[in-house]
Amino acid sequence: MKAPRGTRDILPGEVEKWQFLEGKIKRICRLFGYGEIRTPIFEHTELFLRGVGETTDIVSKEMYTFMDRGERSLTLRPECTASVCRAYMEHKMYGDLQPVKVYYVGPMFRYDRPQAGRYRQFHQFGVEVFGTEDPTVDAEVIALSLVFFRELGLSEFELHINSVGCPECRSSYRGKLQEVLKERVGELCHDCAGRYEKNPLRILDCKSESCRELTEGVPLMVDNLCRECGVHFEEVKKALDVLGEAYVVNPRLVRGLDYYTKTAFEIISPVLGAQSSIGGGGRYDNLMSEIGGPDTPGIGFAIGLERVLLAMEAAGAKLPVGNLVDVFVATAGVPGEIALKLVMELRAAGVAVEKDYMGRSLKAQFKFADKKGARFLVILGEEEIAAGQATVRYMARGEQENVELKNLVRYLSGLVEEA
Numbered sequence: 001m002k003a004p005r006g007t008r009d010i011l012p013g014e015v016e017k018w019q020f021l022e023g024k025i026k027r028i029c030r031l032f033g034y035g036e037i038r039t040p041i042f043e044h045t046e047l048f049l050r051g052v053g054e055t056t057d058i059v060s061k062e063m064y065t066f067m068d069r070g071e072r073s074l075t076l077r078p079e080c081t082a083s084v085c086r087a088y089m090e091h092k093m094y095g096d097l098q099p100v101k102v103y104y105v106g107p108m109f110r111y112d113r114p115q116a117g118r119y120r121q122f123h124q125f126g127v128e129v130f131g132t133e134d135p136t137v138d139a140e141v142i143a144l145s146l147v148f149f150r151e152l153g154l155s156e157f158e159l160h161i162n163s164v165g166c167p168e169c170r171s172s173y174r175g176k177l178q179e180v181l182k183e184r185v186g187e188l189c190h191d192c193a194g195r196y197e198k199n200p201l202r203i204l205d206c207k208s209e210s211c212r213e214l215t216e217g218v219p220l221m222v223d224n225l226c227r228e229c230g231v232h233f234e235e236v237k238k239a240l241d242v243l244g245e246a247y248v249v250n251p252r253l254v255r256g257l258d259y260y261t262k263t264a265f266e267i268i269s270p271v272l273g274a275q276s277s278i279g280g281g282g283r284y285d286n287l288m289s290e291i292g293g294p295d296t297p298g299i300g301f302a303i304g305l306e307r308v309l310l311a312m313e314a315a316g317a318k319l320p321v322g323n324l325v326d327v328f329v330a331t332a333g334v335p336g337e338i339a340l341k342l343v344m345e346l347r348a349a350g351v352a353v354e355k356d357y358m359g360r361s362l363k364a365q366f367k368f369a370d371k372k373g374a375r376f377l378v379i380l381g382e383e384e385i386a387a388g389q390a391t392v393r394y395m396a397r398g399e400q401e402n403v404e405l406k407n408l409v410r411y412l413s414g415l416v417e418e419a
């Protein structure tokens with residue numbers, strides 16, 4: 001039996017890297033005033049149909065949708081923004097102090113073709129802010145994602161930003177774009193031919209070379225924004241300038257979810273190869289009302305954590321190695337329960353400690369302790385016990401000392417605290 005295609009086990013030794021990321025996320029989100037939210041792994045399918053949009057690849061091709069035993073259509077969440085909006089609405093969080101700022105970390109599911117950096121179950125860290133259209137919030141949300149990357153030692157990334165306008169300016173722009181592309185529909189790739197009617201803006205960020213050539217020189221959304229959207233975009237850029245954050249205005253950036261309005265952004269990591277988008281997000285001022293909630297503006301992003309780890313490895317960034325113990329208790333000819341009692345006492349004193357469970361020779365226990373990364377070795381033999389003492393060896397220096405058994409726990413917890 002193997003794990004399903006596109007899913008992966010995270011084993012001890014690797015899980016520490018995830019815990020490290022989660023620790024950074026928790027710390028940064030607290031600094032930025034975000035509270036954690038945990039929503040269900042599955043939702044009513046309807047939420048994503050209305051939220052993410054029926055014409056998107058995510059909804060039309062990539063959802064894990066199933067009927068439960070009560071004949072309800074449910075879907076494993078392909079993303080979390082729609083779920084968080086649903087929770088905001090359901091728990092009447094519009095009655096709380098605004099803006100409401102939340103973050104999440106967890107698995108998402110998309111039936112996509114697996115390859116390096118693309119999985120069917122993957123993990124996102126995301127944030128969402130509700131209740132304000134203030135452009136400095138857009139800049140702050142973008143800045144939070146960049147602070148996270150830098151905190152991890154990732155400095156090589158590109159921030160792409162765009163404005164995808166509002167329903168008013170987008171609908172007149174959409175007509176303009178369709179008009180220009182009318183004669184070229186037959187030459188577009190299969191996917192884009194379908195997008196022409198349903199979502200022509202998406203044609204602009206198609207990766208195919210020929211679609212790119214066919215759309216060379218077409219009118220762009222950024223040049224067709226209404227006054228309000230234009231001013232908003234200028235303010236977002238101004239705030240990023242003040243923060244000293246470099247960005248590229250990429251007028252072809254549309255993103256694969258239908259809910260965006262005004263600001264859209266993506267962070268590209270050049271070390272990642274084909275799946276170079278390490279995170280992305282934007283504003284979604286109409287999503288809440290589209291899923292039946294009160295008119296509430298929102299903005300957020302999500303970052304793919306598998307891609308973050310890949311980028312960190314490629315950049316040679318420091319990642320913790322897991323499963324280390326402080327102390328190993330090696331025994332020779334000593335009843336097992338004596339060693340067990342000692343390790344339990346040490347653990348109660350906050351020392352991470354291991355012992356032998358395999359009947360290994362003393363020499364084999366030393367080797368094992370070294371492999372486990374133990375910094376201190378306690379050697380308990382018949383003679384030591386008789387003398388009321390244990391030998392404590394400092395692994396790095398190779399020196400050792402005799403310590404009274406009755407002082408051993410205090411002695412070791414002192415050493416570990418110092419180290």
Ligand code: HAM
Pocket residue numbers: 078079080081110112117118119120122123124126127128256257277278279280281282283299300301302303304305306307
């Ligand atoms: P998204 O661009 O679909 O946006 O996903 C965000 C990030 O998740 C991507 O940049 C990528 O790093 C990661 N990702 C997506 N699909 C996969 C996959 N199959 N395997 C590995 N990583 C993947 C959203 O999901 C929006 N909800 C973001 C957002 C929040 N917008 C506003 N608020």
